[in-house]
Amino acid sequence: MVIKTEPLDDEMLRPLLTACLHLVDVLGPHIVDLWTELQAEREARRKVEWSRNLRDADKLAALVDAHLRTGQPLPRLEDSQVTKRLRSGWNPKDPLLDANFQHLLRPTGHRDIGKALLIQARPLLEEAVAEVGTEYVWCRKPAEVPRADTGEMIPWSLPLSNKGADALIRVAGHACKVATSALTGMRSSELMELTVGCRRTDDADGTGLARHRLVSKVVKGRTVEAYRQFEQGQLPVGPGADALLAAFRAVEDELTDHEPGPAKVVTDRQIELLLKKKASVLHLSAANYCWFEDPAKALCLKLAGAKSTAAPLAGLCDSSRCPQATHHLVHRSVWHAAANNGAVLLASPRIPAGEKERMRAEHERSMRVLQEIDKAAGKAG
DSSP, rough: OOOOSOOOOOHHHHHHHHHHHHHIIIIIIHHHHHHHHHHHEEEHHHHHHEEEEEEOHHHHHHHHHHHHHTTOEEEEEOOHHHHHHHHOOOOTTTTTBBBBBHHHHHGGTTEEOOHHHHHHHHHHHHHHHHOOOOOOOOOSSOOOOTTTTTTEEEEEEOOBHHHHHHHHHHHHHHHHHHHHHHOOOOHHHHHHHOOOOOOEEEOOEEEETOOOEEEEOHHHHHHHHHHHHHHHOOOOTTEEEEEEEHOOOOOOOOHHOOOOOSOOOOOOOHHHHHHHHHTTTTTEEEEEEOOSGGGGGGGHHHHOOSSOSOOOGGGGOOOOOOEEEEEEEGGGGHHHHHHHHHHHHTTTTTTTHHHHHHHHHHHHHHHHHHHHHHHHHHTTT
């Protein structure tokens, strides 16, 4: 198999992973809390029946007084909204230029201040800005975390606007993808298919260690990819290979059974439609494909003592024995790494003899699957 993409060298990979892991491990919990607060605030806002302009001076004065009593800055406007105000004729030196009236008025259910009331209340608002200022509403009281370089304790974030908070959440998501990709070897398409709850944790078996797995959702494109490999002679292996090959051959017959005439190019979309039923039961993992057609045949459910479930139990997967599992060339790197790691551990004098017996069985399984994949791929000639 030819790898077309060159691996990153350490000069780029090390600082990249350091930054990503800091975002995930140190800032991540706070970012999750921020995301939760944002979602709750937006959900509450959607339920409000908003009125256009506030004209009640007493309500506005009460809101401003609450900020003055607590010393809380007035909400600050997004930079893009400040730009709109300037374009509409606001004075760049206006002390209320970046005051966010909409957010200030949310407790009243109004979107803005009426023009007459703004003129009337301007002295009050300007005094409030002079005393407590304005600030973005998110992360005003951030917890302290250690810096990535020195370990010095500092606030985990500066105050953020709505757009800034959303951007930070996206950056954290990208950091998760980079770290996960580096640790698992998953492709970008597989990362995009991960959903909430995709992590599975195996029992530690009394060793103090636990194995974590990531389970992707159903992917039609992978079914098409597997079929294209079948066309090229790169056959699937594993206990479920015969059933999958039967499905592929049925599709092959369907595509070749056409009326006489010029040959037609078979598109991925055609294959996808013919394999739609098969694709609907496909579940991905880093080491195998699971064709979850019949829960009664699923080895993971038998091991767990479960009669039925909507999805396989990836934490109990033994793809070398399950009749619904297949291995493909795309999984080779995972089994190769497992075989290499097993050989290193078996050679280590620090591993107890009893533990080595268990590990030797796993190593032999990895070697067997690896050899089967290589043999099947070799049929491409």
